Amino acid sequence: MIIFLAVLVLSGCSKATVSEPKTNQNSNESSNTVDSAKTETASTSGKTYKWVAQSPWPSGTTLHWMAEQIAKDITEATGGRLQVEMHPAGTIVGAFDLLDAVSTGTLDAVHSWEGYWVGQIPAAGFFAAMPLGMDYQQYMTWVLQGEGRQLWEEAFKDYNIKLLPAGAYTPEVLYYANKPIRTLDDLNGLKVRGSGFWGQIQNRFGASVVAVPGGEVYQALERGVVDAAEFATPTDNWSLGFHEVTKYIVVPGAHQPTSTFSFMVNKDKWNEIPDDLKRIVQLVTDNMWSKAYAYAAAQDMQTMQKYKQLEEEGKLEIIEFDKQSQQKMKEVTDEFYSELAEKDPFFKKVWESQKEFLQTFNYWQDMMIPEYK
Numbered sequence: 001m002i003i004f005l006a007v008l009v010l011s012g013c014s015k016a017t018v019s020e021p022k023t024n025q026n027s028n029e030s031s032n033t034v035d036s037a038k039t040e041t042a043s044t045s046g047k048t049y050k051w052v053a054q055s056p057w058p059s060g061t062t063l064h065w066m067a068e069q070i071a072k073d074i075t076e077a078t079g080g081r082l083q084v085e086m087h088p089a090g091t092i093v094g095a096f097d098l099l100d101a102v103s104t105g106t107l108d109a110v111h112s113w114e115g116y117w118v119g120q121i122p123a124a125g126f127f128a129a130m131p132l133g134m135d136y137q138q139y140m141t142w143v144l145q146g147e148g149r150q151l152w153e154e155a156f157k158d159y160n161i162k163l164l165p166a167g168a169y170t171p172e173v174l175y176y177a178n179k180p181i182r183t184l185d186d187l188n189g190l191k192v193r194g195s196g197f198w199g200q201i202q203n204r205f206g207a208s209v210v211a212v213p214g215g216e217v218y219q220a221l222e223r224g225v226v227d228a229a230e231f232a233t234p235t236d237n238w239s240l241g242f243h244e245v246t247k248y249i250v251v252p253g254a255h256q257p258t259s260t261f262s263f264m265v266n267k268d269k270w271n272e273i274p275d276d277l278k279r280i281v282q283l284v285t286d287n288m289w290s291k292a293y294a295y296a297a298a299q300d301m302q303t304m305q306k307y308k309q310l311e312e313e314g315k316l317e318i319i320e321f322d323k324q325s326q327q328k329m330k331e332v333t334d335e336f337y338s339e340l341a342e343k344d345p346f347f348k349k350v351w352e353s354q355k356e357f358l359q360t361f362n363y364w365q366d367m368m369i370p371e372y373k
């Protein structure tokens with residue numbers, strides 16, 4: 001619906017006509033006519049813009065689909081006046097080099113998951129995924145109606161980018177593993193893949209964390225570089241074949257109840273385009289909060305049936321991670337955040353914003369949302 005409205009706005013601009021000023025018009029009417037003519041000239045001058053963009057995601061995944069949809073929707077909604085060309089991971093720069101690439105202008109835009117940038121900006125993890133933290137509905141409300149958007153932009157203010165929050169998607173699988181992981185004790189001594197906050201938190205459970213880009217997780221599992229790995233949703237993991245090289249799938253995705261994403265545009269490129277195109281880009285990225293989640297959920301529903309079938313055939317085992325271990329994870333995670341908040345005032349500011357928001361949100365949710373299946 002948002003995209004449709006944006007197209008209507010553009011269509012209306014392109015069909016507008018400018019009346020010749022009449023001799024009996026007063027000066028104010030003449031001035032309004034001139035302003036109208038200037039506006040129409042800016043919108044229908046025929047000038048086009050092109051952005052070369054990249055995601056950190058392998059082609060064929062839901063993650064890269066989100067990036068491609070943003071590019072496609074912007075291109076179509078602007079009638080081709082702004083063309084966005086989206087490339088998958090590694091095409092132009094490495095997945096972990098995207099922030100620097102868009103800031104310096106090597107890329108015009110990127111699809112981003114902020115967990116990759118916690119080394120430079122510790123609070124960036126709050127705008128990526130919160131282990132044992134907020135779910136999709138909570139994130140969407142905090143970002144679109146609370147302080148989330150403003151704090152997200154503030155986190156990246158030192159970079160030469162225009163940051164646009166660009167949606168969230170479904171819970172991830174906790175682990176694909178070649179050793180059974182039923183409790184926290186089972187993580188002790190394991191080599192595991194991790195990133196963002198979760199990469200740091202797993203160390204506290206005795207695991208040895210290995211940084212592996214998404215496009216290399218399959219090989220890392222196959223060759224024993226890691227014993228277990230988390231990466232994405234059931235559907236994305238299925239398309240990457242993780243179930244082919246592991247024996248166990250561990251759920252639920254307590255480490256990542258949802259993941260949030262952004263569309264970053266080089267600030268110089270952003271300033272080049274007229275205001276009406278900027279508004280369309282904002283509408284497209286806001287629209288991804290519903291579009292991406294619905295698409296991912298529909299895919300994951302079907303994919304989980306495939307995993308169920310494989311389990312029935314004895315080809316893998318789906319493990320539900322111990323609930324007491326999940327609670328212990330929550331306690332350790334909160335301790336981790338408290339320690340970081342003591343060292344970083346901005347980190348503390350964002351964390352307190354989320355906690356204050358959740359107090360109000362959860363009270364409403366507990367009172368008003370029925371619990372039944």
